[in-house]
Amino acid sequence: MIAKGAEANLYRSEWFGRNVIFKERVRKNYRLPVLDLQLRQQRTAMESKLLSAAKKYGVSTPTIYEIDMKKTTIIMEYIEGDRVKELLNYELNEDKKVICRKIGESLGRLHKNGIIHGDPTTSNFIYAHGKVFFVDFGLGVFSDSLEDASVDLHLLKRALESTHFKIAEECFSEIFTGYAQIVGSERAKEIFNNVEKIRLRGRYTLRGDT
Amino acid sequence: MFQGDWIKLTFICLGLEGTAHTFGVGIVTSEGDILANEISTYVPETGGIHPREAAQHHSCVASEVLQSALLKARISSGDLDIIAFSQGPGLGPCLRTTAVVARALSTLFDIPLVGVNHCVAHIEIGRLLTGAKDPITLYVSGGNTIVSAFADKRYRVFGETIDIPIGNALDMFGREAGLQHPGGPKVEVLARSGRKLVELPYIVKGMDLSFSGLVTAAIRKLKEEKEQLEDVCFSLQEYAFSMLVEVTERAIAHTQKKELLLTGGVAQNKRLQEMLQEVANEQEAAFYTVPKEVAGDNGAKIAWTGILLYKYGKTIPVEKSLVDPKWRLDAVEIPWLME
Numbered sequence: 001m002i003a004k005g006a007e008a009n010l011y012r013s014e015w016f017g018r019n020v021i022f023k024e025r026v027r028k029n030y031r032l033p034v035l036d037l038q039l040r041q042q043r044t045a046m047e048s049k050l051l052s053a054a055k056k057y058g059v060s061t062p063t064i065y066e067i068d069m070k071k072t073t074i075i076m077e078y079i080e081g082d083r084v085k086e087l088l089n090y091e092l093n094e095d096k097k098v099i100c101r102k103i104g105e106s107l108g109r110l111h112k113n114g115i116i117h118g119d120p121t122t123s124n125f126i127y128a129h130g131k132v133f134f135v136d137f138g139l140g141v142f143s144d145s146l147e148d149a150s151v152d153l154h155l156l157k158r159a160l161e162s163t164h165f166k167i168a169e170e171c172f173s174e175i176f177t178g179y180a181q182i183v184g185s186e187r188a189k190e191i192f193n194n195v196e197k198i199r200l201r202g203r204y205t206l207r208g209d210t
Numbered sequence: 211m212f213q214g215d216w217i218k219l220t221f222i223c224l225g226l227e228g229t230a231h232t233f234g235v236g237i238v239t240s241e242g243d244i245l246a247n248e249i250s251t252y253v254p255e256t257g258g259i260h261p262r263e264a265a266q267h268h269s270c271v272a273s274e275v276l277q278s279a280l281l282k283a284r285i286s287s288g289d290l291d292i293i294a295f296s297q298g299p300g301l302g303p304c305l306r307t308t309a310v311v312a313r314a315l316s317t318l319f320d321i322p323l324v325g326v327n328h329c330v331a332h333i334e335i336g337r338l339l340t341g342a343k344d345p346i347t348l349y350v351s352g353g354n355t356i357v358s359a360f361a362d363k364r365y366r367v368f369g370e371t372i373d374i375p376i377g378n379a380l381d382m383f384g385r386e387a388g389l390q391h392p393g394g395p396k397v398e399v400l401a402r403s404g405r406k407l408v409e410l411p412y413i414v415k416g417m418d419l420s421f422s423g424l425v426t427a428a429i430r431k432l433k434e435e436k437e438q439l440e441d442v443c444f445s446l447q448e449y450a451f452s453m454l455v456e457v458t459e460r461a462i463a464h465t466q467k468k469e470l471l472l473t474g475g476v477a478q479n480k481r482l483q484e485m486l487q488e489v490a491n492e493q494e495a496a497f498y499t500v501p502k503e504v505a506g507d508n509g510a511k512i513a514w515t516g517i518l519l520y521k522y523g524k525t526i527p528v529e530k531s532l533v534d535p536k537w538r539l540d541a542v543e544i545p546w547l548m549e
Binding site: 005030031039118119120121123155161162163165166 | 361362366367368372407412414415416417418448449452455456459460462463464484485486488489492493540
């Protein structure tokens with residue numbers, strides 16, 4: 001086992017001579033069994049669809065080899081690389097800014113083609129061979145709506161603020177630059193304004209003096 | 211600072227809570243002893259909390275609650291060293307009314323004033339009374355839904371609602387179902403006789419949650435599709451709490467913290483407690499629930515947090531004591547905790 005997430009366990013293994021990740025969505029005892037199975041199956045199916053759809057639009061994702069809906073498992077390509085979560089741990093340099101812009105570009109490509117990632121945190125981006133791979137689409141959906149795209153960006157911003165608080169602002173500005181290049185500055189502006197609105201919807205305003 | 215009594219080792223703080231429907235006065239010592247914790251809650255005859263009416267309630271009961279707290283603590287106003295009040299977040303009219311009481315006491319008796327963030331106070335009273343040191347906190351109430359953990363000087367927000375808080379969601383559903391405010395506890399009781407899981411939307415967006423669509427769907431199931439009230443209550447709880455617990459579990463897995471603290475008005479819900487206990491076992495974390503008396507809104511938590519702030523010199527002059535209805539948890543520096 002290489003990772004025990006809250007939702008799934010990840011195992012590294014070999015599958016017909018290939019290096020693979022075996023992702024198993026595990027049963028959650030706190031949920032009612034019927035709701036639990038329904039969620040695991042929905043997410044397994046949705047993740048598989050989104051992973052391959054993303055590829056079609058030029059976003060790097062692991063290739064899927066096998067899906068088992070009964071056991072809610074996916075066998076997919078193992079990506080040899082570094083999690084962006086660890087890469088962004090220190091000060092931001094030129095190389096890291098490039099990674100941020102690439103994240104923005106890929107997210108832009110997804111949104112432009114009606115794919116919402118659903119959980120865009122830096123743990124779900126892997127930097128390998130000069131490319132950023134997007135993984136873990138389990139909470140994603142197909143949607144063209146402004147609101148869904150905005151929530152995706154809002155979540156990314158929030159993830160940066162809670163995990164990479166020292167460089168969050170700079171990172172987000174690089175990401176947004178990359179994003180705007182793909183979706184176009186007008187759409188980007190529209191989404192950016194909506195992200196601000198979402199922040200204000202919850203208790204997202206900072207005190208004037210802090 | 212110590213009213214001329216500089217060798218005094220224990221000091222006493224009076225905390226005023228008034229962010230929403232509860233007006234509370236708590237008196238707590240710097241040792242963490244709660245000497246008094248009196249509350250008076252505004253109950254609307256129909257509908258939910260009307261901010262102005264709640265504020266009027268607070269101003270009507272303020273002196274009575276204040277006196278009964280002093281009486282219970284067996285102290286007089288002269289024994290007080292600090293006046294703390296809930297400066298935000300909350301309903302503007304309620305916050306302002308409470309702030310007026312705090313400023314008056316501070317000015318009249320010449321006692322330093324401390325402005326407390328209501329969300330920080332929920333966490334601090336929980337840490338004081340449960341012994342949790344550095345927990346992931348799930349704070350669930352009528353006004354807030356926040357998953358937080360301490361990192362780099364602040365309680366960072368890992369997950370929160372992007373529309374309405376969970377307590378508000380349960381109350382809203384309760385109102386539509388003809389239950390009296392607050393509906394949450396009544397939904398819990400009815401849910402126990404529910405058997406059938408009615409399909410509802412499950413909405414987790416990354417680490418954030420959305421409850422408004424869930425409530426709308428639940429109301430529709432009840433009114434248009436004529437599902438049994440008990441079944442809808444049961445399903446509403448199962449969906450909403452599964453969402454909350456999922457995000458909480460991910461925060462534990464992400465931060466690797468070994469404690470889980472449940473606080474806020476909704477913390478009393480047995481089904482929610484049961485689900486969190488399950489997750490805590492799974493993640494090998496200790497699970498703590500804030501005791502009933504201080505889980506909801508109350509003055510003691512404000513008083514205790516006031517003491518912590520006072521120790522770090524965080525007093526404020528009256529002219530800088532403006533309330534802030536949208537004061538975020540992660541905007542507050544927490545000097546008493548280290549990495």
